[in-house]
Amino acid sequence: MAEENKVRLHGMWASPFVMLVKLTLEIKGMQYEYVEEDLVNKSLVLLKYNPIHKKVPVLVVNGKPLVESLIILEHIDETWKSGPRFLPEDPYEKAQLRFWCSFVHKQVFETMMLVLTSDGEEQEKAAKEFFERLSTLEEEIKNIFPEGIQVIDQKNVGLLDLVVVTTLSHYKAQEEYLGLKLIDPEMTPLLFSWLTALLELPLVKEALPHHEMVVGFLKYLRRETLKSTSA
Ligand SMILES: N[C@@H](CCC(=O)N[C@@H](CS)C(=O)NCC(=O)O)C(=O)O
Structure with a gap:
């Protein structure tokens, strides 16, 4: 995978917000690495990438973090236009x-x-x-x-x-x-x-x-x- 397409999702298996981002990545056919977080002992990486809410999901694209599932989704939709579109143009x-x-x-x-x-x-x-x-x-x-x-x-x-x-x-x-x-x-x-x-x-x-x-x-x-x- 080219460095500029490196995508990593930090999540927790039971989270509906994480599942939402996972499904979006899969429907778009995107390759990504998944990191399971322990929300009782949050990793330093999670705290660094989401210092305000300290929650999952966090999507890291080429080293740049994105937080809040609906914001992540819009970013995916606008960046990877080749797959099915989730948001209407109007x-x-x-x-x-x-x-x-x-x-x-x-x-x-x-x-x-x-x-x-x-x-x-x-x-x-x-x-x-x-x-x-x-x-x-x-x-x-x-x-x-x-x-x-x-x-x-x-x-x-x-x-x-x-x-x-x-x-x-x-x-x-x-x-x-x-x-x-x-x-x-x-x-x-x-x-x-x-x-x-x-x-x-x-x-x-x-x-x-x-x-x-x-x-x-x-x-x-x-x-x-x-x-x-x-x-
Ligand atoms: N509005 C956020 C909600 C994310 C959220 O609530 N994540 C929960 C898991 S379902 C979490 O990380 N909780 C950890 C905590 O509250 O400390 C989104 O849409 O991404």
């Missing part, structure tokens, strides 16, 4: 797409994390808010797919497809572990069908970690978060 469409990607990453992801790491009344409140946000997304899906969910294939997968599938990819393991329905086919039928179709894409299936690993990670996450919030 400025208004692009702005709308950015809005909905950010809505899923912030509003949906954050309330989902609260549901996964709380108990009792706090969990009920978080779940209510999470379902409200999913209903907002469901309304937008009606605009995106006015004729119902289209057949999605790997070659025409878009940015919002990738953001939705990576953010919600662990939902079955989460439902099983918590004994809670998170993606309800009756409450949000379009989201359920969209997600089901996306999870069937071969590239997505291959990228998903094993169910048991996700359940093990959830146990750990709940235990550590509940311990720190009750201290």
Whole structure:
């Protein structure tokens, strides 16, 4: 590989943001090196490349770091134009797409994390808010797919497809572990069908970690978060 094309991704296997960048690199057909980070003992390299947020993913291209998954994605899309494009040319469409990607990453992801790491009344409140946000997304899906969910294939997968599938990819393991329905086919039928179709894409299936690993990670996450919030 020529030096000017050296790409390295610092990530953590369970992170939806890392999975998003991985899928993008793979769809673009890019060669890259992957470095698994231990987020409990962050490496000096991670701290050097992302001193402000200290989070993964970090993409290092020719020695230059990029952080924040959606920013990384736009950079990849604009730099490697040869593969499929993830962002539309039209400025208004692009702005709308950015809005909905950010809505899923912030509003949906954050309330989902609260549901996964709380108990009792706090969990009920978080779940209510999470379902409200999913209903907002469901309304937008009606605009995106006015004729119902289209057949999605790997070659025409878009940015919002990738953001939705990576953010919600662990939902079955989460439902099983918590004994809670998170993606309800009756409450949000379009989201359920969209997600089901996306999870069937071969590239997505291959990228998903094993169910048991996700359940093990959830146990750990709940235990550590509940311990720190009750201290
Ligand atoms: N907005 C960031 C979120 C990244 C993020 O939250 N990464 C988590 C893993 S899922 C992380 O590195 N956490 C380490 C920490 O918070 O110390 C992005 O889109 O890249």
